[in-house]
Every structure is written in structure tokens, then in C-alpha cells.
Amino acid sequence: MEKMANSSSSHVFPSLTPALAHRTEVLENPLQTYLLGIIISICGNVLISISLNIQKYAHVRQAQRGSKPYYTSVMWWCGVVLMGVGELGNFAAYGFAPASLIAPLGCVSVIASAIISVVFLKETLCASDIVGGTLAITGTYVLVTFAPHTSTHITAHLVQYYAISWHFLLYLFIEIVIFCLLLYLYKRRNMKHIVIVMLLVALLASLTVISVKAVSGMITESIKGQLQLIYPIFYVMFVVMVASCAFQIKFLNQAMKMFDATEVVPINFVFFTASAIVAGIVFYQEFEGLALLNIGMFLFGCLLSFVGVFLIARNRPKIKQQDRNFIAMNKIPGRRHTDKVQPEAKTTTYGSLAAKLMCNRSGQTDDS
Missing domain, CATH: 1.20.120 (Four Helix Bundle (Hemerythrin (Met), subunit A))
Structure with a gap:
């Protein structure tokens, strides 16, 4: 009878139990769930880095061929699919491990991307890349070791x-x-x-x-x-x-x-x-009850990962797009200078074929 009364009261007053029943409810085997979340997150970040490099390679190959847009490439779509799978893995990892652990594991994507770009895209390997990768890996190991190991x-x-x-x-x-x-x-x-x-x-x-x-x-x-x-x-x-x-x-x-x-x-x-x-x-109060040593070492691991990511990203190739408000002079027929000019948007010939012809004619008269 006492059990029936307790069960019936829990059904009648479900809003009174979260603070006591749910907040202190810990998984029966937190270590397996914890490691599962880490593995899923690492695999997801590796897939994301692979997908980014595949898309980058597809862009480079399509630009060399100059025939079709990048979205017609099967390789580019494979990269998009891999990115979706990787993001889905990160999403699932949050259900098994603390958020304060899954987020720093994003440095795995930066490390893997740097390795893949050097091995497959033939980018140069600098000393700062090696130091940065070492710091990032060390920081990841430290923060995983000292992060909260329980999950509700x-x-x-x-x-x-x-x-x-x-x-x-x-x-x-x-x-x-x-x-x-x-x-x-x-x-x-x-x-x-x-x-x-x-x-x-x-x-x-x-x-x-x-x-x-x-x-x-x-x-x-x-x-x-x-x-x-x-x-x-x-x-x-x-x-x-x-x-x-x-x-x-x-x-x-x-x-x-x-x-x-x-x-x-x-x-x-x-x-x-x-x-x-x-x-x-x-x-989620994930650091509640965590020792000061664990908190300090966790933050130290995050700091190592931050420094490592900065060192790796510093020597990556510049991919910033050129300012579209200016036109390179060497792109205009008849011009051999490397300066830039800004077109007048209010003119009727702005961006038209007539503007190019006018530039071409003026270039011919200058050369003559």
C-alpha cells in the first residue's frame, strides 16, 4: 500500500519531483556513457575536417577546370554529406557527455584539418604547426582527464x-x-x-x-x-x-x-x-561538487588547446576574398598596372559591356 501511495503521488504531483529526483539522478554507469560521448564527438569532428578539405579540393579542381559550378561536383556533395554526419555526431554527443567537455573537443577538427591539408593538399608544414598540434593534443588530453565525469x-x-x-x-x-x-x-x-x-x-x-x-x-x-x-x-x-x-x-x-x-x-x-x-x-551545473584541482587543470587544458589552435591557424593559407568594390587594373583589357580602381555606381555604364569597351579604348590610346 505504501508503494502504491508513493507511485500515485508521483503521478499526481510530477512538478514537485524535478529538484529532488531528477537533479540528483546519475547514470548507472557514467564512465561508459562519458567515453561514448567523447568518442562520438571526436569522430564527428574528424568527419567535419575531412568534409571541409574535400570541399576545398573540389573548389580547387573546379576552378582549374573552369567548366561547371562547384555544386555540380559529386565530390563537393560528398563533403557536404560528411559534414552533415559529423554535425549529427556532435549533436548526439551532447546527450552523453557534459557540454563543457564536448565544446573544447572542437579543436580535434582543427588538428585533423591541418594534418589532412598537409598530407593530401600538399600544404607546407611549419614548426608552429607541430608545436600547435602538440599543445592542442596535450590540452585535449588534460581537459578530458579532469572534466566532470558524471552526467544526469x-x-x-x-x-x-x-x-x-x-x-x-x-x-x-x-x-x-x-x-x-x-x-x-x-x-x-x-x-x-x-x-x-x-x-x-x-x-x-x-x-x-x-x-x-x-x-x-x-x-x-x-x-x-x-x-x-x-x-x-x-x-x-x-x-x-x-x-x-x-x-x-x-x-x-x-x-x-x-x-x-x-x-x-x-x-x-x-x-x-x-x-x-x-x-x-x-x-546544467556541471562543475557542482568538482574539486578545485580538477577545475584548474580543466581550464589549463582549455588554455593549451586555445594556444595550439592559434598556432595552427596562424600559418594557414589566406582565403579572404578580394574586395568586390574594386576592380583590379590587370583584369581590364589594355591595362597592365596592378592598381585598383573603384567604379562609379551612378553611371549608366557601371558594370556593363560598354564600360569595358571604354576602358579598352582608353588603354589603346594611352599605349599608342
């Missing part, structure tokens, strides 16, 4: 309990204020500094990490037999995940247009990792 069941009741906690609401309020201030400086004051753009991406990334882990964890629990998709909090987190990812990609693409990839990649990795760690600490 991510259920709908637990996510709802975390979402209305005072520390997360305070964190969300501060993040919204900072985001609005940065957006004002970026849009209204026209401050196009790389730090401002990357901070906008990082603030969105923190919401992405929170929502991705919530959605992935609830899907994992549903697959295990405890259906979580019937709760509204699942769809709220799903909408937050999609929206934050979309705006994050938007600002990241703007940064790639304004700055070189060798600047964007390491700064984005550092800011994204830092925001993911803070999000895991504030929302």
Missing part, C-alpha cells in the same frame, strides 16, 4: 527546473543586455571589429549549446523508453536551437566576409568554447 538524465522536468532557476534567469538577462549593446555598436555605430562580431556569435552559441544538449538529451531518454517529446519544453528548446543556430551562422558568415579565416577560426573556437563552458556551468 536530461528529462523534460529537469530542463524546465533549470530554465526557471534564478542563476540562469540572471545569466540570461545579462546576456541579453550585452547582446543588445554589441548589436547597437555593430549596426548603428558601424563598428566592424572582429571581437564584436565574434562576441555576438558566442552569445548566441551559449543558447545553442543549452538547447542542443536539452533536445539531444530528451531524444536520448525517449529512445531509452521514457518519452519526453510530449512535453512543451522540448519544442521550446527545439525552436531556440534552430533560431540561435540560424543567427549564429548569419553573423559568422558576415565575419568570414569581412575578415580572413585564419583570424575567424581561432577566435571563434575560443569564444565558442568559453561560452559553452559557462553555459554548462550556469544551466
